Amino acid sequence: MTSETHGAASGDAGPARAPGGLPAWADYGLLPLLNLTAALAVSALVILAIGENPLAVLSVMVGEALGYPEAVGYTLYYATGYIFTGLAVAVAFHAGLFNIGGEGQAYLGGLGAGLVALAVPGWPWWAAALAGTAAAGLFGAAWAWVPGWLQARRGSHIVITTIMFNFLAASLMTWLLVDVLIKPGQQSPESREFDPGVWLPTMDRALGWVGITVAPSPLNLSFLWALTCCGLVYLFLWHTRWGYALRVVGRNERAAVYAGMSPARVIVLAMALSGALAGFSGVNDILGVQHRLLLNVTNGVGFVGIAVALMGRNHPVGIVLAALLFGILAQGGGQVSFDFPRLNRELVMVIQGLVILFAGALEHLFRPRVAALFRRRAMAAVAGGGL
Amino acid sequence: MTTAPSAGEPPALELCGIDKWFGANHANVAVSLSVARGTIHGIIGENGAGKTTVMSIVYGYLRPDSGTVRLNGEPLACRSPADAIRRGVGMVHQHFMLVDTFTALENVLLGAEGGRLIGPALAHARRELERLARDYGLEVDLERPVGELPVGAQQRVEILKALYRGADLLILDEPTGVLTPPETVHLFRVLRALRAQGKTIVIITHKLREIMALTDRVTVMRRGRVVDTLATAATKREALAERMVGRTVPLTVDKPAATLGAPVLEVERLRVLGADGRERVRGVSFQVRAGEVVGIAGVSGNGQLELLEALAGMRPVAGGRVRLTGLDLTARPDLFTAGGLRRLGVAHVPEDRQKVGLVTGFPAYENLILGHHGDSALTGRLLMRWRAIKARCAAVMDRYDVRPRDVSLPVSGFSGGNQQKIVLAREIEADPALLLVGQPTRGVDIGAIDVIHRRLLDLRAAGKAILLVSVELDEILALSDRILVMFDGALVGETTPDAADERRLGLMMAGAASQS
Numbered sequence: 001m002t003s004e005t006h007g008a009a010s011g012d013a014g015p016a017r018a019p020g021g022l023p024a025w026a027d028y029g030l031l032p033l034l035n036l037t038a039a040l041a042v043s044a045l046v047i048l049a050i051g052e053n054p055l056a057v058l059s060v061m062v063g064e065a066l067g068y069p070e071a072v073g074y075t076l077y078y079a080t081g082y083i084f085t086g087l088a089v090a091v092a093f094h095a096g097l098f099n100i101g102g103e104g105q106a107y108l109g110g111l112g113a114g115l116v117a118l119a120v121p122g123w124p125w126w127a128a129a130l131a132g133t134a135a136a137g138l139f140g141a142a143w144a145w146v147p148g149w150l151q152a153r154r155g156s157h158i159v160i161t162t163i164m165f166n167f168l169a170a171s172l173m174t175w176l177l178v179d180v181l182i183k184p185g186q187q188s189p190e191s192r193e194f195d196p197g198v199w200l201p202t203m204d205r206a207l208g209w210v211g212i213t214v215a216p217s218p219l220n221l222s223f224l225w226a227l228t229c230c231g232l233v234y235l236f237l238w239h240t241r242w243g244y245a246l247r248v249v250g251r252n253e254r255a256a257v258y259a260g261m262s263p264a265r266v267i268v269l270a271m272a273l274s275g276a277l278a279g280f281s282g283v284n285d286i287l288g289v290q291h292r293l294l295l296n297v298t299n300g301v302g303f304v305g306i307a308v309a310l311m312g313r314n315h316p317v318g319i320v321l322a323a324l325l326f327g328i329l330a331q332g333g334g335q336v337s338f339d340f341p342r343l344n345r346e347l348v349m350v351i352q353g354l355v356i357l358f359a360g361a362l363e364h365l366f367r368p369r370v371a372a373l374f375r376r377r378a379m380a381a382v383a384g385g386g387l
Numbered sequence: 388m389t390t391a392p393s394a395g396e397p398p399a400l401e402l403c404g405i406d407k408w409f410g411a412n413h414a415n416v417a418v419s420l421s422v423a424r425g426t427i428h429g430i431i432g433e434n435g436a437g438k439t440t441v442m443s444i445v446y447g448y449l450r451p452d453s454g455t456v457r458l459n460g461e462p463l464a465c466r467s468p469a470d471a472i473r474r475g476v477g478m479v480h481q482h483f484m485l486v487d488t489f490t491a492l493e494n495v496l497l498g499a500e501g502g503r504l505i506g507p508a509l510a511h512a513r514r515e516l517e518r519l520a521r522d523y524g525l526e527v528d529l530e531r532p533v534g535e536l537p538v539g540a541q542q543r544v545e546i547l548k549a550l551y552r553g554a555d556l557l558i559l560d561e562p563t564g565v566l567t568p569p570e571t572v573h574l575f576r577v578l579r580a581l582r583a584q585g586k587t588i589v590i591i592t593h594k595l596r597e598i599m600a601l602t603d604r605v606t607v608m609r610r611g612r613v614v615d616t617l618a619t620a621a622t623k624r625e626a627l628a629e630r631m632v633g634r635t636v637p638l639t640v641d642k643p644a645a646t647l648g649a650p651v652l653e654v655e656r657l658r659v660l661g662a663d664g665r666e667r668v669r670g671v672s673f674q675v676r677a678g679e680v681v682g683i684a685g686v687s688g689n690g691q692l693e694l695l696e697a698l699a700g701m702r703p704v705a706g707g708r709v710r711l712t713g714l715d716l717t718a719r720p721d722l723f724t725a726g727g728l729r730r731l732g733v734a735h736v737p738e739d740r741q742k743v744g745l746v747t748g749f750p751a752y753e754n755l756i757l758g759h760h761g762d763s764a765l766t767g768r769l770l771m772r773w774r775a776i777k778a779r780c781a782a783v784m785d786r787y788d789v790r791p792r793d794v795s796l797p798v799s800g801f802s803g804g805n806q807q808k809i810v811l812a813r814e815i816e817a818d819p820a821l822l823l824v825g826q827p828t829r830g831v832d833i834g835a836i837d838v839i840h841r842r843l844l845d846l847r848a849a850g851k852a853i854l855l856v857s858v859e860l861d862e863i864l865a866l867s868d869r870i871l872v873m874f875d876g877a878l879v880g881e882t883t884p885d886a887a888d889e890r891r892l893g894l895m896m897a898g899a900a901s902q903s
Contacts, residue, residue: 239770241760248757251746257701258735258743259758260726 022371028318032311032359034366036325039358043351050347052340060339065332073203073217077289079320079327080219081106081281083226085305086323087233088140088278090314092158094237095270096250101147101162102278102302104169105140109279110286111173112139114191114293117286118181121195128198132287133225133280140279141272143169148271152264158271166302173295181293191293200287220288222280229277230316236273246270278302304330304352310360322359329355397460399424399556399587400445405454407440414440416611418454422556422604427578427588429598429619431631432608438591439481441608442558446478447471458556477549478558483541487534491527491544492516495551512551519550523580524573539570546577557581558589563597575601593631593686595624595897607631628893642844645868648677649712651821651852652698657707659690659697667693669876670707675821675852680843682855682867683878686896690876691856692738695825698854699735700725712820729758734814736807738825738856744810747799751789752780754798755813787812788838804835811839821852828862840866860892874898 022031044054065075085102092099099105112135120128147161177189203219237243249256249266256263285297304326311325312318333348358365398421407415415437422428430438443449445456447465456463458474465471468478485494496505496512513529520526525543533541542562549557559578563571578588578601592598598605599619607614607630614630652675659668667690675681683691696702698709700723709716709723711731716723722731729735737743745754756765756776765776780794787808789801798806807827814822827843828836843866847853857863863870864884872880872895880895882888 235770239773241766241771244753244756244760244771247749248746248760251748252742254743255746255757258699258725258737259760260700260724260729 022367022374026370026374028313031363031366031370032318034370035311035358035363036355038365039351039354042354042358046347046350047343050342052342057336057340057343061332061336062328063332064335065328069215070217071331073215073219075324075327075331076203076223077218077220077284077327078330079323080223080226080284081301082304082308082323082326083230083320084281084284085278085302086308086312086319087229087305087316088274088276088302089305089309090312090316090319091233091237091246091277092270092274093309093314094243094250095246095267096253097148097151097158097267097270097274099144099147099162099271099274099278100159100303100306101144101165101275102281102305103298103300104162104166104302105143105275105278106281106298106302107166107169107173108143108282109136109140109276110282110297111176111293112136112279113283114194114286117194117198117291118191118293120198123198125198125201129200129221129283129287132198132200133222133283136279136282136286137276138279140282141276144271144275144278145268148268148275151271152267177293177295189295193292194287196291198287199291200283202288218289220284222284222288225280225283227320229280230320233277234316242269278305307352307356307360310356310363325355326352396424397457398422399426399459400589401457401460402441402445403455403457405441405444405456406452407437407444407449408452414611415444415451418608418611418613420606420613420616422587422589424459424587425582425585426603427582427590427601429602429605430589430591430608431593431595431598431605431627436608436631437611438608439560440611442478442560442589442591445471446476446558472552472554475553475555476558477546477552477554477556479542479545479549479560479562481561483545485533485541485544488532490530491533491536491540491547492529494533494544495548499552515551516547519547522584523550524577525550537570539573542570542574543577550581554586556587556589558591560591561593562590563592563594571597593897595627595631595894598627599624624894625890628897629890631893631897642865643848645680645847646678646850647868648850650674650676650710651712652854653708653710654698655708655710657694657697657709658705659693659702660705661693666705667876668697671873671876671878672707673871673878675854677820677852678847678850679868680847680853680855680866682857682863682870683873684860684863684870684892684896685856685858685873687858689873691873692825694873695735695738695823695854695856699733699737699823700728725758726761729817732818732820734817734819734822736810736814736822736824736827738829740803740806740810745798745806747806748797750795750797751784751801751809752777752794754809755780755783757813759813759817783812783816784809787842802835804839807839808835811842815842815846819851821854822846823854823856825856826858827855828857828859860896872896 040058047054047057064071066072085106088102088105089099113132116132116135117128120131143165144162147156147158147165150156150161151158174189177191181191182189183192200220200222202216203221203223204214204216206221207214237247245256245261246266246269248259249261249263253263256266281298281301286293290297308319308322308326312320312322329348329352333351334345336348337344400422402418402420405415405418418437418441430442432438440449444451445463447468447470458476463474465474486497489497492509492512495516496508500508502508516529525547527540527543527547528536533544536544546557562574578590582588590597590602602619604616605619605622605627606616607627609631654674655672656670657668657672658666658670661667671694673681683694685691693702697704704717704723707717711733721727741747746757752773759765765772777794781792784792784794789805789808789812798809801809811827824843827839843853843855855863855866864887867884870882870884870887871878872892874895875898882892
């Protein structure tokens with residue numbers, strides 16, 4: 001790699017010059033932290049109103065998410081899916097598209113992975129994993145390609161079509177699992193279990209091969225693929241001509257036409273890539289954990305991906321961090337309801353919602369104030385230097 | 388030459404020393420003028436002369452940096468158009484401010500409902516509008532959605548809106564730009580009827596014919612200043628054109644004699660449609676030879692933009708033939724695209740650098756490869772050679788004196804002139820056979836203008852062909868070897884800078900030559 005040093009300074013991912021004249025560390029570190037703190041503060045008020053101690057709840061939440069090895073495994077397992085869908089939203093976003101169909105694309109990706117796993121009993125796990133991942137990417141890409149094509153060639157709004165494709169995906173999966181793929185002689189709409197040989201190894205098993213012992217958890221090898229995808233997405237967006245074209249189309253479509261690019265082609269490509277990334281999260285769930293096809297396996301991973309991309313500023317590094325946060329909320333939050341009977345699962349969703357609200361929708365809430373603070377400090381420094 | 392308004396009665400509108408800055412651009416320089424009550428007053432000038440700015444100040448859209456506005460002798464300090472409307476000022480904009488899906492009646496009432504229930508207001512408005520329509524010939528189908536009305540009728544709705552709100556002073560900004568000739572005749576009839584009823588009308592235009600046909604007095608503006616105010620009856624088109632265009636201020640660029648080579652661009656009977664489907668370029672023929680600068684003069688909006696974009700492959704050609712160094716482009720749609728033309732050696736500096744020529748959120752070095760991101764010199768087999776691109780960007784910024792010399796600064800952080808230098812550098816560095824340039828110095832500070840002009844002449848000296856479109860007559864005169872004048876989609880005249888008679892040029896640009 002010739003241009004590692006180019007790194008973070010490239011393109012609009014370059015944090016060297018954040019908008020609003022903030023230093024990079026404030027824009028990418030301080031502001032998200034402020035937003036998160038605000039979200040937690042409001043959550044604390046809600047918890048207080050219910051009659052529990054917010055600090056106790058927070059400590060349980062963090063403890064259950066990070067306090068012991070098994071918990072960390074679960075947290076990272078959740079984060080894996082969020083990384084995939086976060087990257088999916090980010091790639092589309094850089095092309096000026098708001099892909100909120102990650103849920104359906106992930107669902108279809110799982111179908112692709114599952115069909116491969118059902119079809120190849122007896123294959124070594126790595127061959128099945130490769131084929132299953134490819135199929136997951138292809139299925140997800142195909143599911144996003146249609147809305148992309150409709151946007152590019154017919155002007156159908158991508159937000160409307162992708163959300164409709166979520167419903168289509170749900171209906172399609174219900175039909176497939178109820179009428180086609182269901183294991184004969186069984187009531188629940190699930191396929192038969194895959195041949196254990198093609199299961200994607202869990203991380204504890206894989207680490208066991210090299211003599212490292214960790215606690216068992218659903219965390220599996222797709223986590224490594226998620227991190228690899230982060231690197232690949234980074235290279236693609238900021239170090240290839242296709243990524244450059246994609247970003248130009250996203251920023252200024254007329255300039256793209258002027259430069260001889262075809263916005264329609266770029267839009268279709270961006271959506272296909274986005275769909276493939278979302279589809280990979282199906283590998284995590286289907287090949288890594290469930291080992292069979294079943295309903296509602298995505299469980300909101302596509303929607304959380306939107307929040308992850310928003311909070312992670314559509315940059316792979318930010319997406320990993322944001323995915324970890326949402327992994328903590330998912331894992332720790334799930335445990336909170338066991339310890340505090342008065343706090344049910346819905347309250348955890350309230351907290352998640354508040355994080356999304358403050359980190360995403362109200363992203364600029366603190367920005368002007370912090371920027372003003374930095375301006376004042378800079379001016380004071382200049383004045384002080386002059387004396 | 389100025390005739391004082393009748394003694395005793397204060398002028399309907401009086402401006403005193405209005406100054407307005409937009410950043411570094413001095414849009415209005417000590418503008419003073421007075422408009423007598425019950426007259427039609429014209430304000431004429433080229434694009435960017437500050438006509439609209441000064442009237443936007445009267446209407447409360449903009450606040451002057453200094454100077455005062457008086458209405459009927461009373462000071463008028465509008466904070467918003469609402470203030471202006473209360474004081475009896477109405478404005479009809481170049482681009483109508485109507486809700487397309489509302490009926491004419493609803494549009495007129497919008498913002499003047501006068502109560503919680505719409506019913507009584509509608510009834511009152513309908514009676515009132517029928518009276519206005521009768522009195523002034525402002526007939527409009529009140530019940531039809533405005534979007535379905537012809538443009539002339541939409542404009543009448545705008546005028547009705549202003550009158551319904553009690554306007555005594557009516558400002559019209561380029562009112563005939565979108566009208567057909569019969570609609571224009573109708574509008575003038577309405578405006579004369581309004582004058583007869585004692586209303587005062589200010590009309591902003593760059594069309595001499597309209598000034599002569601309609602106004603009582605006329606103020607000529609140039610580069611933000613009032614050049615003169617005259618009684619229309621006591622002046623002639625030629626005199627107005629001369630004042631409007633201004634005497635030659637030859638820019639000090641040394642231009643050696645041209646050494647003409649073979650034709651590079653040959654255009655025959657080219658026709659191009661605008662975004663609205665109307666024909667904007669109507670059968671234009673010309674050629675540009677190697678080592679030659681051909682300047683297309685004209686008031687903006689007469690098809691120059693469409694011509695340039697069509698030749699750059701950004702807009703389809705509706706008819707005619709285009710040849711590039713002998714190659715018939717119209718027969719090769721695969722090459723007649725923005726990307727294909729760039730590979731054939733056509734560079735393009737678009738009119739609107741921020742919306743078309745640059746991605747303002749990207750740093751300078753990423754903008755330097757826009758359109759060339761596929762070149763193998765810039766991109767490796769897989770990954771972009773950012774380090775080489777940045778080094779090249781730094782070198783180019785040195786050569787073109789782009790300030791600040793920061794390759795990673797987003798382009799939005801550069802001034803207009805430096806943005807333009809980046810575009811120009813990118814296009815010239817590609818070593819084109821033909822350069823298409825639109826408004827190379829619009830919104831560019833004087834220092835940068837000089838750099839840009841010298842670079843263009845360097846390119847000419849290197850034997851390249853240049854097609855220059857500009858609304859700045861000085862620029863056309865300083866750079867061109869041949870001058871073509873474009874009006875209403877057609878080339879209405881050709882001359883050379885030495886033989887150019889500015890008065891005639893001004894008349895041709897205003898579309899007067901063909902009619903006189």
